[in-house]
Amino acid sequence: MARVVVEVMPKQEILDPQGQAIHRALGRLGHEGVSDVRQGKRFELEVSDDVSDTELEKIADSLLANTVIEDWKVVRTSVEAAQ
């Protein structure tokens, strides 16, 4: 068993209205040291050891992310290292 994290973020050239709203709210609340916020998604998958990197990349690319507007990254972590 392995734990895999898939990080999905809006592409740099895509507007991120959720992140912009958070950025403005932080400014109003006095956190002026924050100059940009982008919001994405984070998936934690428990996968058996025979799942290949290729299969994980296919899952991320075709199912977890919308690649028109989002970038994704697959990160294998050990279950021990995870929170």
Add this chain to the structure above:
Amino acid sequence: MARVVVEVMPKQEILDPQGQAIHRALGRLGHEGVSDVRQGKRFELEVSDDVSDTELEKIADSLLANTVIEDWKVVRTSVEAAQ
């Protein structure tokens, strides 16, 4: 300038219907090696160097996460190391 990532995930004891829906969809699509999926959020913040860890923890705890149902983690990364 530093890049800070805030990871927000549903607490272990909280049902995660989005993650469960993805898990079921993966099973239907033949990805049977995936035994669990949990979906959370990932925030990327650009912050000036004078923003303290304490301020970042306050931002995560009070604004980015709903601590009744979510856990959060602040990770400082260098801008260079980021994608």
